[in-house]
Amino acid sequence: MNDVIAALVAPFDAAEVVERSYASSATTYHMIAIPVEEWVLFAQAAKENGFDTFIDLFAADHFSEAPRFEVTLILLSMTAKERIVVTTRVPYDDPSVPTLTNVFQGANFYEREAYDMFGIDFPGHPDLTRILLPDDWVGHPLRKDYDIGAVPVQFKAGSADL
């Protein structure tokens, strides 16, 4: 862990930091897990510590694990050439993560996508509606309990009555 990351996570006791690196591309990034209560505070602190470029925000469904949904935020510091991957977990019965649109304007569409695909609520979001799917779509397709669906294929050739 280098100085930039250490300074960032110092005020957050609950943060768990794992350093990841991949030799064949000079990629190094830090995965930071934080509780959902500190989500906005952490994003704000990251922005003030130079991680001011919003890269990505998305959700994932860990179906059988206890806090089922994981929301991930990727931020970039162009000055320190560092990348952080911040994750938080929320349970199935209350999948709600406070919005980051007041910190990063760019979170708007990404939070709408996470809502659309996983049904995660972002309280405080100005316009939390479906973005990729139609309004009347039922369910949230990227959840693991949402079937991928199939088109039935009828094999006629070779059947008994031919």
Added chain:
Amino acid sequence: MSDATERAESVEEKRRAQHEIWVSGTEERMPFAASTNEGSQEMLPRDQDPALDIQRGIAVDDDFVTPERVVSAERQIINMGPQHPSTHGVLRLQMELDGETVTRVKPIIGYLHTGMEKTAETLSYAQGPTNVTRMDYLSPFANELTFSLTVEQLLGIDVPPRADAIRVLMTELNRVASHLLSSATMGMDVGAISMMIYGWREREICLDFFEKVTGLRMNHNYIRPGGVAAELPDGWEDDVTNLIKVVNAGVDEYEELLNGNPIFLDRTLGVGVLTPEEIKQFGITGPVARASGVDWDLRKAHPYCGIERYTFDVPLGKHGDVFDRYKVRIDEIRESLRIAEQVIVTIPSGDYRTTDPKVTPPPRARIGESMEALIHHFKLFTEGVNVPAGTAYQAVEGPRGELGCYIISKGGARPWRMRWRAPSFAVVQALPVMMTDSLIADVIATLASTDPVLGDVDR
């Protein structure tokens, strides 16, 4: 009155209530029988819309002084797209106009959504590149490379140096082809019709080379986890040398045609400006960010595939307007050709894919001789590549910016979740910032300069 008539009337009432629309020039909603229901996509009256600041493009910083206009009869909502030649795909823009000035913009996406992230969860790691190559269909090699690097990071394997050099060559030529198409369509959108013909003429040479190497003009599935699919064909050096010569000459021709052209300059200078602060908040990367003077290129900052061994510059703009974006792309074509030139000279010999038997199938001849080879062959073609549990993120500098792939693996032959970080998605979100307070004709130029690919936006 019979029950049936009553029911019919109440249904009609409901329908009318749903179809109340906002009438231009007023702040009132009125029933309008012939209207359609837009649902949450509708642009609401100013006092009712919670996302007003976002649609006015002033949420981050307001670079223009916009006087709050009184409601005038000139004010109207118009809809552009999803089927409109200037939207570069199925993008739809709802715009509030005051005369010819755009005052609010609401981008609406999703018309090309096919659930590719869900599909990826059902495909093995060997099938993955066929899926991701179809997302941003103008930069298929960059997509495949991003996916392959992420899987290799999870597997913890390295690819041979020759595979790295082939990957660099193909992704850089892909950048050339993509920027040529972008410059061509942008030229046509602002009125330089001949630019369309010239750009496509040079792009065709790139696609011919891709076809010779991979067998396909697009959706190649050439770069795969572990290396590339096949060795470069005989005589590829001559093809690339010729390509470099012809495209370089073509680029000179474009610059002669456009750089001093007063009509082109009038349409592009000072139009669709993005500030560095907006670039960072909206997560815009690539040529659009560099045109605003943000010096960030992943090939320099976090180099991959040994790209740091080649000499190239990162072209930067100053003003962040449409002209600078065009200029940055034109300069990037030259830089990419410089890299390709160096690859021809420095490409090492050796394998074009890893020899790790858990990833690469054994040669056909070995199967009859070695039991391990037979087992590996069987396991690879029945199960696929087994990837250990873990998560990985890898980003690549694609032609449109940071292409990222985040894979959560729980072990096994298929990803648990694959997330695609699409550069066009971020750009589409920032369209209101660039388009508001400009003329409607500038909307076309701005949209063309951001070069969104809707397959990338909607996935």
